[in-house]
Amino acid sequence: MSIRIEQNNCIGCGRCTDVCPGNLLYLRDHKATIRDARDCWGCTACVKECPKNAIFFTLEATLGGAGGRIYAHDSADTLTWELALADGETQRITVNKRQANAY
Ligand code: SF4
Ligand code: SF4
Structure with missing residues (x-):
């Protein structure tokens, strides 16, 4: 699993570059x-931070994901993971951020 950047959707806000703990992202x-995408350890910070859904994870075909994509939709109270599967199916998982650690 690694990130991809859809540069056509990127508005150059720099939010992803600010949050990457490995300083892997920059604006060009x-x-x-x-x-180097091989250095990304998949912390998801940039995926959650991007306001334009320009960054997503790919579910690699070699790992059984068949090229599906994972996007994040962040809001004040919830975080919704959207799985866009290769067969066109979409699944959503919403987490209440205020209760995320309540276990
Ligand atoms: S997933 Fe984490 S480590 Fe990878 S590029 Fe994004 S912020 Fe950096
Ligand atoms: S957070 Fe999203 S829109 Fe902003 S610079 Fe990064 S990829 Fe582009």
Whole structure:
């Protein structure tokens, strides 16, 4: 699993570059770019931070994901993970952020 950046959707806000703990992301010509995707350890910070859904995880075909994508929709109270599967199916998992640690 690794991230991909859809540069056509990127508005160059720099939020992803600010949150990446490995300093892997930077802006090139006002578009987010990753230095080397192999260095990404999948913390999801940039996926959750992007306001334009320009960053997503790919579910690699070699790992059984057949090229599906995972997006995040963040709001004040909830975080919704959207799985866009390769067969066109979409699944959503919503987490109440205020209760995320209540176990
Ligand atoms: S998933 Fe985490 S480590 Fe990977 S590029 Fe995004 S913020 Fe950086
Ligand atoms: S957070 Fe999203 S829109 Fe902003 S620079 Fe990063 S990829 Fe582009």
